[in-house]
Amino acid sequence: MRNYENLVIVKPTLTAEEIQASIKEIEEVITANGGEIQATSQMGMRKLAYPINKNERGFYHVIYSSIAPSAISEIERRFRINEDLLRFVTIKYDTNREVAAFNAMVEKAKKDASAPAKTEETATAEEAPAAEAPATEAPAAE
Template identity: 40%
Template sequence: MNQYETVFICTPVLSEPQVKETVKKFRDIITGNGGEMVHEEDWGMKKLAYPIQKKSTGFYHLFEFKVNPELVSKLEIEFRRDERVIRFMTVKLDKYAVEYSEKRRRLRKEKTEKEA
């Protein structure tokens, strides 16, 4: 199994429960097909660098997961079919990216523990 990272943007016209439902749908696709969720981040609503489908903001979400390569194409087909998703990008992580991601998560966790 390879490790991947996907960032996707949901349309801003969705309510908070609709965004959570969309995220759950894609999480279930990954875990339901033998994948393993490594990390997940909700980045919230952010301004887009340029308008997409006449929208200037969107709900960003990040998944980091381990799956077989065949599932990535299936997941991307579902992203394309879902009209609530306006953009997505999936990247295969090499060993250095995995190491960096783990370090970033550890530092973020330490920072939140100091603040609490």
């Protein structure tokens, strides 16, 4: 087993529930191939640095897991078939220094995952005006 990090970008055209469903599907692909998910972190919807398949935005999700090296090709094959994914990046953490950094990132992701439970209410409160703001800006831009 080796430590890997999978970053996936999900299509922005899906609804919030569909995005979560496809993320769950992606995680199932990893567990089905004998991977152990250690932590996940959602970077959320953000603007892409360049358009991918004519999409300007994408939903970023990072999965930290330990997977057998032989299973990676199968997992990537399944990712390629998945049409909800714009892009995926698999990074190997092999040397001692990288593994130490990997563990630190897993800890941080776990902490972030547990902490937002408190701040979620404020986050949703902030999101509401933020969601309105782009809506008013969008017609002006067009």
